[in-house]
Amino acid sequence: MIFVTTGTALPFDRMIKIVDAWAQERGRNDVFAQIGIGGWKPQYLQFADLLHPSEFAERVRTATVVISHAGIGTILSALHYEKPILVIPKLASLGEHRNEHQTATARRMMEMGNVNVAFDDDQLRQRLDRLDELQSIGRIGPFASESLLGGLRSFIHDV
């Protein structure tokens, strides 16, 4: 299944509408979306408003591809389960977020090789037609970098 998620309880109607239209046009029945509370209701996709965290994890674990806003929680989950992830930054210019940090972070994480990014609607539509080309482009362990953990340990134990 392709798992599409707004990542949080907040909707991301622009993304859901594009994926819904694409799935209908292409006759894709293998797409499930988590749309956020009060989000636009898809006409074609299977969907839920908000998933329990355990079901969210299961959806990511069993997905072939994850499509999401550029939120860190979802990105880390996808990397953890070695899933290809396509992120669409929420844009402050469209009133979707309070500033453009999602675009900045998505770009940096793309440069680090962690995520694929569709920066606008056209790029998203193009990427949807080439989803099979998306590779899992990074795997991360369950915990933070050893340098960070070591620094925290030193601080906590005051050495």
Place this chain on the structure above:
Amino acid sequence: MAIKRKKILAIASGGGHWVQLLRLRPAFDGCDVVYATVRSAYQLDVPGCEFRLIPDGNQWNKLALIWSAVGVLFLIMIERPDVVVSTGAAPGYFGVLFGKWFKARVVWLDSIANAEELSLSGKLAGKVADLWLTQWEPLARASGPEWIGNVL
């Protein structure tokens, strides 16, 4: 005589903030840890651990923000941690601020979501944090925040 175990309050709001906090767990080995966050379902992520629910808040809803601050203040007064560790956002800021008032040593790890500018709560936390960290090396400054790695 045995050394007293350190008590850590690990506190964050939901979503990515909570996920990043979980990735720091090995740093807490050998300590007594209390996890505090805003969604009861997250207790499943830390089975067998002390878990406290706190009210969420953000800068856009002043009433929720005040309620969150009150909740975190009571939490700190009850738990009296030796160390507070937070990955954000607003409730985490209250955790480090009030933790400091009650003599804890406090750590702020700014979210990896802030690649080009520290979050608002991260900037405020810099005024009180004993260890003030960014996850992006270009944001590090001699006067802080420091960069020593990220949650990946």
